[in-house]
Amino acid sequence: xxxxxxxxxxxxxxxxxxxxxxxxxxxxxxxxxxxxxxxxxxxxxxxxxxxxxxxxxxxxxxxxxxxxxxxxxxxxxxxxxxxxxxxxxxxxxxxxxxxxxxxxxxxxxxxxxxxxxxxxxxxxxxxxxxxxxxxxxxxxxxxxxxxxxxxxxxxxxxxxxxxxxxxxxxxxxxxxxxxxxxxxxxxxxxxxxxxxxxxxxxxxxxxxxxxxxxxxxxxxxxxxxxxxxxxxxxxxxxxxxxxxxxxxxxxxxxxxxxxxxxxxxxxxxxxxxxxxxxxxxxxxxxxxxxxxxxxxxxxxxxxxxxxxxxxxxxxxxxxxxxxxxxxxxxxxxxxxxxxxxxxxxxxxxxxxxxxxxxxxxxxxxxxxxxxxxxxxxxxxxxxxxxxxxxxxxxxxxxxxxxxxxx
Amino acid sequence: xxxxxxxxxxxxxxxxxxxxxxxxxxxxxxxxxxxxxxxxxxxxxxxxxxxxxxxxxxxxxxxxxxxxxxxxxxxxxxxxxxxxxxxxxxxxxxxxxxxxxxxxxxxxxxxxxxxxxxxxxxxxxxxxxxxxxxxxxxxxxxxxxxxxxxxxxxxxxxxxxxxxxxxxxxxxxxxxxxxxxxxxxxxxxxxxxxxxxxxxxxxxxxxxxxxxxxxxxxxxxxxxxxxxxxxx
Ligand SMILES: Nc1ncnc2c1ncn2[C@@H]1O[C@H](COP(=O)(O)OP(=O)(O)OP(=O)(O)O)[C@@H](O)[C@H]1O
Ligand SMILES: [Mg+2]
Numbered sequence: 001x002x003x004x005x006x007x008x009x010x011x012x013x014x015x016x017x018x019x020x021x022x023x024x025x026x027x028x029x030x031x032x033x034x035x036x037x038x039x040x041x042x043x044x045x046x047x048x049x050x051x052x053x054x055x056x057x058x059x060x061x062x063x064x065x066x067x068x069x070x071x072x073x074x075x076x077x078x079x080x081x082x083x084x085x086x087x088x089x090x091x092x093x094x095x096x097x098x099x100x101x102x103x104x105x106x107x108x109x110x111x112x113x114x115x116x117x118x119x120x121x122x123x124x125x126x127x128x129x130x131x132x133x134x135x136x137x138x139x140x141x142x143x144x145x146x147x148x149x150x151x152x153x154x155x156x157x158x159x160x161x162x163x164x165x166x167x168x169x170x171x172x173x174x175x176x177x178x179x180x181x182x183x184x185x186x187x188x189x190x191x192x193x194x195x196x197x198x199x200x201x202x203x204x205x206x207x208x209x210x211x212x213x214x215x216x217x218x219x220x221x222x223x224x225x226x227x228x229x230x231x232x233x234x235x236x237x238x239x240x241x242x243x244x245x246x247x248x249x250x251x252x253x254x255x256x257x258x259x260x261x262x263x264x265x266x267x268x269x270x271x272x273x274x275x276x277x278x279x280x281x282x283x284x285x286x287x288x289x290x291x292x293x294x295x296x297x298x299x300x301x302x303x304x305x306x307x308x309x310x311x312x313x314x315x316x317x318x319x320x321x322x323x324x325x326x327x328x329x330x331x332x333x334x335x336x337x338x339x340x341x342x343x344x345x346x347x348x349x350x351x352x353x354x355x356x357x358x359x360x361x362x363x364x365x366x367x368x369x370x371x372x373x374x375x376x377x378x379x380x381x382x383x384x385x386x387x388x389x390x391x392x393x394x395x396x397x398x399x400x401x402x403x404x405x406x
Numbered sequence: 407x408x409x410x411x412x413x414x415x416x417x418x419x420x421x422x423x424x425x426x427x428x429x430x431x432x433x434x435x436x437x438x439x440x441x442x443x444x445x446x447x448x449x450x451x452x453x454x455x456x457x458x459x460x461x462x463x464x465x466x467x468x469x470x471x472x473x474x475x476x477x478x479x480x481x482x483x484x485x486x487x488x489x490x491x492x493x494x495x496x497x498x499x500x501x502x503x504x505x506x507x508x509x510x511x512x513x514x515x516x517x518x519x520x521x522x523x524x525x526x527x528x529x530x531x532x533x534x535x536x537x538x539x540x541x542x543x544x545x546x547x548x549x550x551x552x553x554x555x556x557x558x559x560x561x562x563x564x565x566x567x568x569x570x571x572x573x574x575x576x577x578x579x580x581x582x583x584x585x586x587x588x589x590x591x592x593x594x595x596x597x598x599x600x601x602x603x604x605x606x607x608x609x610x611x612x613x614x615x616x617x618x619x620x621x622x623x624x625x626x627x628x629x630x631x632x633x634x635x636x637x638x
Binding site for chain 2: 321
């Protein structure tokens, strides 16, 4: 019985191909839009999640701020207000698991005939722990390297590729600002950070070496930035507070004087970024759902027209024994079939476009089976929901009235 | 005597019109026994179609009782009536009423779809009946490929497909020329000879002469009811 009805629904759809195709188009566009929007939204979420996981957790940074000497405020370009001793003091605080004073800037790297401009970070070994950054080839440097300002470097994947090509960089000597540095390790890949910078385009060297040989700081021991890692997310606010009071005390700031440093909670920034993308992807999905709704209304519209056009056919079917539920099933089946076919095409179209977007713009798209499943469930629901009213209208026709209809 | 196939008692039907209730049928009594062949005649507007639609369970009476095969169907629910239309009787219309997009075979088999028969038995039964009405070779054609007389034969085949004991026909030859009408009436005669009860409406005395019994309507009432020369 169902098989006979399916083939009849198929025939009915074929009877007015253009109209069926146009009705389906509404669903194709609706489902396509949902698939694309979900792929982009989930892609954005995935990218942010990925970045957050490469950043390291529970991090904040203390940045050197302006300080006032005899009424003259110097900007952050002036002498840094933080120093290595501040870092050591912070490390003693409760709830702090890693502290890494850093000094960074962009420098030209030279190896053989190759040269490459990259971010150079001078820091301590704790930096790698705080960032959960591993070494895939070679080894890291230790505290002794920082103490004696050795000229060793860890390089990111991008640097390795651009400077050394296929060669193994470990053990090779490259130059930063004319100074030879021995590459002792290659860092694991981290991809882009939240601002879209390539984190693998990085060279990490001991802090002291950086200050003396690379950046040439006039104030030895002072740093622009200290990265701090708290031991848990709950402890973050408390740790930030105790760092503030510690630094104010160390910098002899009297009550009422402004801080000569400021802090930025990296993890909170990342969380809010994640929240933003979540909201964005929900919004995109909602907008796409509207087109699905419009597609559904299109189906309802055509089914209503179809019921009116086929009133006589309905009368004949009833006269030879079709029950109400037979007529209901027939029209519902037609609506669901149009909706399903539209959904399938929309799914394929959406996938093709999502992959196209990925191929042409490099934007991350995530195509999940659950998204496809949701689209299908929605299409079935739309078909039944919007097909129900016309089908019920057909089923409730009076046989004699329907037979008289011209 | 066998139980009547049809027994109507005080059957009446009024239509709601702009001028108020219009009584199209005013208390009709009639009994039809198995194997009978009845022609209903009467002037236009006398209530013949109204009566046939009630007999065919397409419409429900305003008043009175209708016993079909012993069961009172006057106040049955819509779906129960649909099942009666499907299994107990076959209805033949003046305008054939075939579904234009379906092959003749599918048209004939359609009542079996609603009866829940499987595909193979549907096909076999439709073929058999198309052969019986002499149109087996057109099984795969669409209705608009054949003549009116042929379409009416297909409609009769469709009415027969669920093996009903009763065929109702409202002016089955109304749209056909006299030669084709004769062929259709011959078919009805054969079916009646096989034992199928037939009630048909016609305006033409020639056609009515094929039946064994004639019932005349006037103003919604039966005014005469007698056997013809066909009754043996
Ligand atoms: N749906 C309806 N609403 C109102 N009046 C109706 C309706 N159907 C039939 N009538 C009226 O009932 C009366 C009987 O109609 P019916 O169709 O039964 O006549 P008939 O004997 O079949 O006539 P004909 O020979 O022309 O087919 C007519 O006066 C007709 O106008
Ligand atoms: Mg009539």
